[in-house]
Amino acid sequence: MARWWCVLPFLAACPRPTPTPQVPVPSAVDRGEWNRRAALHHVPAFWVSDDADPGVPGPDEVVWLWTGGAPQPLFVDGAPIEALARVSAGAPDAGDARIQAVLAELAHGRPSVVLTEVTAAERPFVEAMLAVGDAIDALHGLQRGSAGIEPAPDGPSRALSWRNQGPWCEQSTLEEAPECRATVEPVPRRPGVYPSDMEVDSAVCAELEAHDPPLMDPFTAVRREGDDLVAVPYPQAFPEASERAATALEAAASTLSDEEAAMAAYLRAAAQAFRDNDQVAADRAWLGTRGKSAWYVRVGPDETYWEPCDRKAGYHLVFARINPASIEWQEKLEPLKQELEAAIAERSGPYVARDVAFSLPEFIDITLNAGDSRAPLGGTTGQSLPNWGPVAEAGGRTVAMTNLDSDPDSIATRRARAASMLCTLDGFTDDPTPLLVSTVLHEAAHNLGPASGYTVDGKTDEQAFGGELATMLEELKAQTAAMLLTDFLAEKAVVTEDFARQAHIADFVWMLGQISNGMVDAEGGAEPYPQLSAIQLGLLMESGAVEWKADATAANGQDAGCFAIDAEALPGAIEALADEVFGVKGRADAERGRALRESHAPGSHVALFQTVTERWRRGPTGSFVYGFRFTE
Ligand SMILES: [Zn+2]
Incomplete structure (x- = not known):
């Protein structure tokens, strides 16, 4: 090292x-x-x-x-x-x-x-967690080679x-x-989870996969033993770095007060897993911190995308604060959940409203990402873990990261992007709250209306639509519900009309950003968020509430052609959008679902989407760095 x-x-x-x-x-x-x-x-x-x-x-x-x-x-x-x-x-x-x-x-x-x-x-704990970050980076460096x-x-x-x-x-x-x-x-790239003389490509991955005894357990490294290959548990494959991580975690646990007993217990269990590889025990202790800590910590081996065979879990640390505003909004929405359900059900026929319970992700503000979670560019904005074992089978935990683009430079970039595509910045705000509320509503809506478990003629939405289309339509439902329910909250005076308007504009800008990511991934697979955004934009344009004015100048005073949003017409257009989208879900209408995608994502909007993509990409991608201000 x-x-x-x-x-x-x-x-x-x-x-x-x-x-x-x-x-x-x-x-x-x-x-x-x-x-x-x-x-x-x-x-x-x-x-x-x-x-x-x-x-x-x-x-x-x-x-x-x-x-x-x-x-x-x-x-x-x-x-x-x-x-x-x-x-x-x-x-x-x-x-x-x-x-x-x-x-x-x-x-x-x-x-x-x-x-x-x-x-x-907080300083002793935060500094101790920085040392954990150092240890995790070192350990992941060994994994990466x-x-x-x-x-x-x-x-x-x-x-x-x-x-x-x-x-x-x-x-x-x-x-x-x-x-x-x-x-x-x-220097050649040789991942340290495989023998150092092994050049790993897809053919080698397939051989390793077929090996008997098995080599591809996610928490092991492959090593040579004489002429054969063996799977060695991570703590034995990386003994010194694992012990360093365990010691750092125990030191962090020892800084915590009694109020943070659940977190201290998790950090100790995680430390133990760096010695005995018992990830399940660590996962159980991790579940125990939910709702019991002001912090969110996940540390251990989780995702596999980083390595060529996509099988070995990379060590990472996610250290975050629970976002206090999201808790406030969840508490505001909880007593309204049956009314929110009714507002969606009335547009989802033949679906009938049921008793609903919210199961929402935890909204977190990142303090530090280390190891496999520290990407060169951009960052994960949502994650469900663990990937394996009984805690995963019981549902695990899902988090949404809420602070990743909240620095002054990212805020300025977002404003510049909006100004290059909208004809006016009326209703646009740098305040993240309207978008946060929309995000909370989006997540809540996954529990509302025709959701998982709902069947039409005995078929679940997976069976009726097929996996890819089902995923996209469920996200389209949730995002459309977020817009509709924002207006519902304005009617109930939970938020002001202005706030609802700001949320709609924030959602619209989000939609353009998604469209700029492209409708399919590198392998040609459907990208659900870009596709749903394209459908929303297409339907809002059809309704006349949104218009692309080719001859008008954008709010930045420079770009020719911009989106004009008719604020008066928008709530009605969102209702029509909801009727269409919730109807497809309620009837399990696969034909209509496919037709929406074919005509809008991108459908006839190819040239328009190119313009959106070109303007969005003028802004640089963030490479996240983790800054700390210590107050006395
Ligand atoms: Zn969603």
């Missing part, structure tokens, strides 16, 4: 930064540019706001970013440390072809801060190695470019 980690700044074994007040800080640096440079220098700092002394990053405006290791001061006696002064002075040199390729790879993501404010009382690979000493190479958790480029155009790498010499 040691060398790779030592080149990261601010670790005990590495040279410490020293305050250099004598280095002048050039003034009038743009905040976005400064953050871009900081990422390229691999300096763990993010300039969050620029209010006091514009153009100069001040001590109250710059937060520390987790890039491994414990929090370090960025200012000493009000003066920036040397690394910050270096960022203010300029970007790293472009260098040779390799560094230029690395810079191109890094340019695919704009650093987007996920900021956590930490109180003095990137542990011990030292990047070149320049800033961009170290930045790439950190962001991608290895020296390799990940963006499709650069992935195959041999010069795109963080190391001076090329």
Whole structure:
């Protein structure tokens, strides 16, 4: 491990930064540019706001970013440390072809801060969880085969190695470019969950799959034993790193007060699983934290997408706070659930309203993602776990991440995207609450109206529609219900008319973002959210409440052609949309369901969707970085 980690700044074994007040800080640096440079220098700092002394990053405006290791001061006696002064002075040199390729790879993501404010009382726990993050990154590095690979000493190479958790480029155009790498010499990709001399491709995966005795248990690594292959449990395959994670988790548990007893019990059970591989015991303790903690923690081996055979669970940490606003809204909706059910049932004939119970996901605000959950670009916005075992069979837990695009830069990007596609920004807001309420309603609606378990002529919706179409139509129902029920809440004066309008515009912008993702995935499989968005947009346009005005200028004053939304007509159009969509679900009308998809996703809207995609993609994708502000 040691060398790779030592080149990261601010670790005990590495040279410490020293305050250099004598280095002048050039003034009038743009905040976005400064953050871009900081990422390229691999300096763990993010300039969050620029209010006091514009153009100069001040001590109250710059937060520390987790890039491994414990929090370090960025200012000493009000003066920036040397690394910050270096960022203010300029970007790293472009260098040779390799560094230029690395810079191109890094340019695919704009650093987007996920900021956590930490109180003095919370600090010991949060710092202990950062150490867990370090241990999980190290362990996942062993799984990926990137542990011990030292990047070149320049800033961009170290930045790439950190962001991608290895020296390799990940963006499709650069992935195959041999010069795109963080190391001076090329290093082959050899996942550490397979023997180091094994080149793993789909043929090898199939052989491993067919091996007797079995090798593909998700919590084991494949190793050579003489001439044969064996499956070795993770704690034995990665003994030191597993023990480091266990110890870090126990240390975190010991910082918690009695109020957090359930969380402490989970962290200890998770620690034990790093020693004995008993994931089920850890899962049970994890279930026990639901509703019993202000935090959400999931730590252990879970998803398999990261490795070529898609079978070995990657170690990760998701450390988050339970979102307090979502709890408030769930409590507001709970007493209304039968009325919400009636509002959907009346448009879902022959479906009849039933007694409903909400089972909602937990809404969480991410504090830190580590290991397999720390993606180079973008981030997971929802997750159901575990993937295996009795806790999974009993339903597990589902979470929705609510804070991933809530930083000032992402908010500005969203506004710019809306302004490039809407004719006016009337009803558009940067406040995340209307979209949060819509999301809560969407999730609630999965429990309402024709849902899983509802049958027509003895057929479930899976059987009537087929898996792919059934999934898309259920999401279409939930998203349409979110819009309809927002108006219902306005009628009941639970929210104001203005709030409902803001929620509709937020949903509309969400819809455009989904459309820009494309109707099918790389393998040609249906993408449910883009498809449902396309159907909603198509039906709203047919009703006349939404119009594409080719001759009008968008709200940004630049783009020709924009969507005009008729606020007066919108509630009626949403009702018509609901009649159509809930009717398809209520009658299990597969023919109509398919027809909706064929005529709208993309149907005749190909050119329009290209425009939407082009304008949406002008905004950069966020590369999440985790910032911390510690208050006294
Ligand atoms: Zn859904």
